[in-house]
Amino acid sequence: MNSGEIREKFLKFFKERGHVIVPSSSLIPDDPSVLLTTAGMQQFKPYFSGKADPTRDFGSKNTVSAQKCFRTSDIDEVGDESHLTFFEMLGNFSFGGYSKEQAIKYAYELLREYGLKIQYVTIFEGDDVVPKDEQSHGIWQQLGITDIREQPKSENFWGPTGSEGPCGSTTEIFVNDIEIWNIVFNEYYCLPAAAGTAQAGKSDGSLEKLKTPGVDTGMGLERLVMVLQGKKHVFETDLFAPLVAEMPEVMDERTKRIFADHARAIAFLISDGVRPSNKEAGYVLRRIMRRVIVQSELAGAGSFSGEDILGLGGGLDIIKVLQKVIARYGDFYPELKKNSGFVVEVFKQENEKFQKTLRNGLKELSRIDGVSAKDAFRLYESFGLPYEVIKEVAGKKAKNLNREDFEKEFEKHKEKSREGQFAKFGGHGLLLDTGELKARDEVEVKIVTRLHTATHLVQAALREVLGPAVKQAGSDITAERARFDFSYDRKLEDDEIKKVEDWVNDKIRRKLDVKFEEIPYKDAVKTGALYFEKEKYPATVKVYSVTDENGNAVSKELCGGPHVQNTGEMGTFKITKQESVGAGIRRIRAVLQ
Ligand code: SER
Numbered sequence: 144m145n146s147g148e149i150r151e152k153f154l155k156f157f158k159e160r161g162h163v164i165v166p167s168s169s170l171i172p173d174d175p176s177v178l179l180t181t182a183g184m185q186q187f188k189p190y191f192s193g194k195a196d197p198t199r200d201f202g203s204k205n206t207v208s209a210q211k212c213f214r215t216s217d218i219d220e221v222g223d224e225s226h227l228t229f230f231e232m233l234g235n236f237s238f239g240g241y242s243k244e245q246a247i248k249y250a251y252e253l254l255r256e257y258g259l260k261i262q263y264v265t266i267f268e269g270d271d272v273v274p275k276d277e278q279s280h281g282i283w284q285q286l287g288i289t290d291i292r293e294q295p296k297s298e299n300f301w302g303p304t305g306s307e308g309p310c311g312s313t314t315e316i317f318v319n320d321i322e323i324w325n326i327v328f329n330e331y332y333c334l335p336a337a338a339g340t341a342q343a344g345k346s347d348g349s350l351e352k353l354k355t356p357g358v359d360t361g362m363g364l365e366r367l368v369m370v371l372q373g374k375k376h377v378f379e380t381d382l383f384a385p386l387v388a389e390m391p392e393v394m395d396e397r398t399k400r401i402f403a404d405h406a407r408a409i410a411f412l413i414s415d416g417v418r419p420s421n422k423e424a425g426y427v428l429r430r431i432m433r434r435v436i437v438q439s440e441l442a443g444a445g446s447f448s449g450e451d452i453l454g455l456g457g458g459l460d461i462i463k464v465l466q467k468v469i470a471r472y473g474d475f476y477p478e479l480k481k482n483s484g485f486v487v488e489v490f491k492q493e494n495e496k497f498q499k500t501l502r503n504g505l506k507e508l509s510r511i512d513g514v515s516a517k518d519a520f521r522l523y524e525s526f527g528l529p530y531e532v533i534k535e536v537a538g539k540k541a542k543n544l545n546r547e548d549f550e551k552e553f554e555k556h557k558e559k560s561r562e563g564q565f566a567k568f569g570g571h572g573l574l575l576d577t578g579e580l581k582a583r584d585e586v587e588v589k590i591v592t593r594l595h596t597a598t599h600l601v602q603a604a605l606r607e608v609l610g611p612a613v614k615q616a617g618s619d620i621t622a623e624r625a626r627f628d629f630s631y632d633r634k635l636e637d638d639e640i641k642k643v644e645d646w647v648n649d650k651i652r653r654k655l656d657v658k659f660e661e662i663p664y665k666d667a668v669k670t671g672a673l674y675f676e677k678e679k680y681p682a683t684v685k686v687y688s689v690t691d692e693n694g695n696a697v698s699k700e701l702c703g704g705p706h707v708q709n710t711g712e713m714g715t716f717k718i719t720k721q722e723s724v725g726a727g728i729r730r731i732r733a734v735l736q
Contacts, residue, residue, distance in 0.1 A: 146368045146382045149257075150209050150475065153233045153362070156253050157207035162235055165201065167210045167476065170229075170415040171424065177586060178424050179412075183210035183234035184309075184327075184359040190238040191309035191329050191357045197238045204240030209233050209364065211411055211476070215427050216584040221404045222397040224376035228431065229408035231364040239355030243328055246358040247282045250316060250324055257371060259318050263290035267299040267312035272350060273331075279314045301327040301359075307334050309353060318370055329357040334736070378403060385471055389464050398438050402464065405431045409490065410468040414482035419493045422705060423588065432493050435461055437529055440501070461494075462487055497527065504528040505536060514541040516548035520556065523549075577703060580620045587622040588705075593713045593735050594625040596657055596706045597647065600689065600716070601627055601733060602673060603698040604646035608639055615675050616728050624719065624732045631729045640718050647716040650689060650697055654711030659687045659704065667701055674701040 144152070154164050168186035170179050177185065187206065189195035197204050210232045220226035235249065254261060264283050269275030275293070283291050302310025310333040316324040332351045365377040374380050378387055378400050386403040394402075412428045419429035439461055465486055473480035504526025511518050514537045522528040530549050534541050575582040580595055582588040598618055605613040609631060617628035635643075664684050668674060672686045680701060687706055688696040707713060714735040724730045 144371060146364065146380060147475065149368055149371055150231070150233065150364055152257070153253070154207055154209065156256065157205070157235045157249070160205075160249065161203060161240075162205040162207040163201045163203045165206045165208045167208060167231075170211050170213050170412055171417060178588060179213040179215070179427070180210065181212055181214050183208055183212070183232040183361050184236060186210070187236050187238070187359070188308055190236075191353065191359070192332055193354055197240075205235070205237045207233075207235045209475070211415070213408065213412070213427075218427075218431070222401045224378070225366075227365060227377065227404050229404065229411055233362045233364055233367070234360045235358070236360070237358040239357060241358065243278055243358070244282050246326055246328070246360065247279060247314065248286070250326060250360065251286050254316065254318070254324070257367075259323075259370065261288055262317045262319060263292060264288055264317065265292045265294045265299055265313075265315045267314075268293035268295055270296055273300070273312060276312045276314065276328075279312075279328075283314070301325065302331075302333040307332070309333075309357065309359070310350075311356070321366055321370060323366055323370065324360060324362040327359040327361075329353060329359055382471075386464055386467055389460075389467055398441075401438060402435055402461075405435045406461070406464040407468050407472075409435070410465050410472075410479060410486050411476070413486045413489045414476075414479045418489060429493065432490065433497055433527060434529075436494055436497050437501070437532055441532065441535060462490060465490060500526050501528065501532075508533060508537055511537075512540060514544050516544060516552045519544055519549050520552035524556070575705075579618050580705075582622060590622045590735075591620045592705045593707055594620045594733075595704075596689070596710065597713060597716055597733065597735055598625050598627055599687065599698045599700050599702070599706070600647045600650055600710070601625075601643065601718075601731070602629070602700070603689075604643040605629060605631075607646055608642045609635070615673070624734050626730060626732050628724060628728055628730045630727055632727045634723070635721055635729070635731075640721065644716055644718055651710045651713045651716060653692070654709055655689050655691055655697065656709055657687060657689050657706045659685045659702075659706070661685050664701075670699065672699040672701050 158164055165186070168180060172180045172185055174185055174188060180186075184191070186208075187197075190197045190200075197206070211229070212232045213229050215228065217226045218228055221228060235246075237246065251261070266279045266283070267273070267276040273296075276299075280291055280293075299313045299315065300310065301313045302308065309329040309331070311328045311330040313325055313327045315322050315326070330353060332353050334351070365380065365382055368374075368380045368382055369377045372380050377383060383403045386406055387399050390399045390402055408431055409428065412424070417424045417428045419425055419432055421429070466483070469479045469483045469486065473483075479486070504522050505528070507526065508514070508522055508528065514533060519528075519530060519533045519541070522533055523530065530546060534544060537544070575588050575591065580591045582591045598620065602613070602615055612631060614630045615627070616630055617626075619626045661683055662670075664680050664682055667684050667686050670686060672688075674680065684701050685703060687698075687700055687702045687704065689698040689710060691697050716733060716735055718731050718733045720732040722730050
């Protein structure tokens with residue numbers, strides 16, 4: 144079977160069993176808690192939680208889809224045999240329509256129809272909050288599966304990471320040592336404190352039983368096709384082979400895979416309306432575009448010297464590969480065909496922009512004798528020249544340059560930089576790192592962004608409650624918590640903490656707008672906006688304000704961002720700890736629940 148037939152078979156199997164085929168939703172989700180669509184169930188969240196009625200909207204309690212998904216957490220892994228950024232997820236869903244038993248039996252039956260033999264399955268072993276999934280165990284046994292492995296919550300419990308949503312224990316099906324299908328029994332609603340696959344359902348009372356338990360299954364099309372077509376890895380399947388065939392012979396295997404993966408991702412992201420930029424989804428797109436542009440230049444082997452260095456001539460015609468993607472996937476995803484003009488145009492524009500930067504970077508590089516880690520980092524930071532390019536192009540001149548020293552420069556810079564900017568172009572590491580905010584993936588970006596706005600509000604609240612002696616002395620934000628240091632000479636009383644929390648939560652409840660303007664530094668400080676005294680600011684700065692119903696600022700600070708657009712996106716603010724960190728400096732930690 145070719146991949147198209149495999150996809151069709153899945154949809155048809157469930158259609159014949161009372162499911163309604165729902166088209167894939169966009170890669171840009173409606174759900175503000177995620178940056179890009181990462182699972183088939185996302186468009187169905189309101190049906191699981193009972194906020195929307197599936198019978199009214201679909202005419203059935205059961206649906207099936209092939210969903211476009213994108214997972215940024217794997218970007219740096221792409222190039223090996225299995226990791227992908229963009230992929231298609233096949234899934235069947237039930238919002239109170241059928242039972243666990245039916246869900247497992249469907250999976251069993253369909254895999255048999257595909258001609259696959261289940262090697263083993265896993266089930267949830269239980270903990271002090273959610274009991275062991277005895278029922279799934281029994282059902283699998285009945286079906287003749289003998290290898291049933293019990294696993295902890297970190298493996299067999301699915302829920303949203305860092306935000307709220309339906310969750311529950313899972314049973315996973317393995318074929319040829321590959322996890323092929325994940326079946327989630329959504330019995331609970333996880334609140335943010337418990338969210339995150341690993342911690343979901345901790346005994347902090349943040350799990351609520353759903354009124355109608357649901358079924359959410361996910362099977363990556365690429366893996367299924369790989370197994371069915373008997374290929375060693377996904378890039379050999381007919382989903383990728385025609386793309387890989389476009390790559391020049393000289394290109395190494397890993398680069399070919401990166402290209403094939405990124406070309407699909409670029410085409411689908413642009414066709415769904417993402418545009419390259421320096422934030423959020425736009426940044427993800429820019430990062431993968433720049434990576435393929437650089438790789439394409441490198442594939443022009445040896446052409447990195449002299450003046451004609453950066454014509455695409457020597458390398459790979461990326462646009463041709465993008466057109467292949469459109470032709471290959473355009474029948475099933477018609478939006479690709481419809482938006483093919485955008486795909487090409489947006490790529491061309493970004494390419495032009497980046498080529499200019501690269502060219503300047505290479506000129507600069509040619510002026511340096513003996514490239515040090517510091518030089519390399521500067522070239523990277525100012526021109527986006529990746530480490531590999533510098534090493535390759537500079538040849539002997541960079542013989543003392545090694546990745547470890549380069550990374551060290553990076554670390555040093557991260558500590559210094561407090562400017563709100565996405566500083567990575569495609570190496571390894573954090574997705575967002577402003578020095579103050581740190582996030583490893585798109586979900587964490589959302590969380591730290593909310594906490595960042597909370598930090599502004601807390602500074603305003605502290606000044607309101609304790610007086611203007613309070614001044615920021617430091618701030619550090621991760622997906623787990625915000626940490627804020629400020630000048631004040633004594634411990635805060637419980638009722639003061641409560642007042643601060645109430646002040647912040649009042650602003651959140653009122654759903655106030657958060658806006659920024661860019662103005663010269665001299666003018667900015669005159670507006671009375673707060674700023675961090677230890678910080679060196681550029682000539683033009685951003686001033687972020689949270690404004691009340693009458694347009695008056697309740698918080699105003701010089702800041703690089705990013706921030707939420709409205710405080711209504713933030714949840715409930717809570718101070719979890721206070722301590723002293725030196726003479727006259729207090730530290731608080733806070734979370735949004
Ligand atoms: N939501 C689950 C997953 O993404 C099953 O669809 O794996």
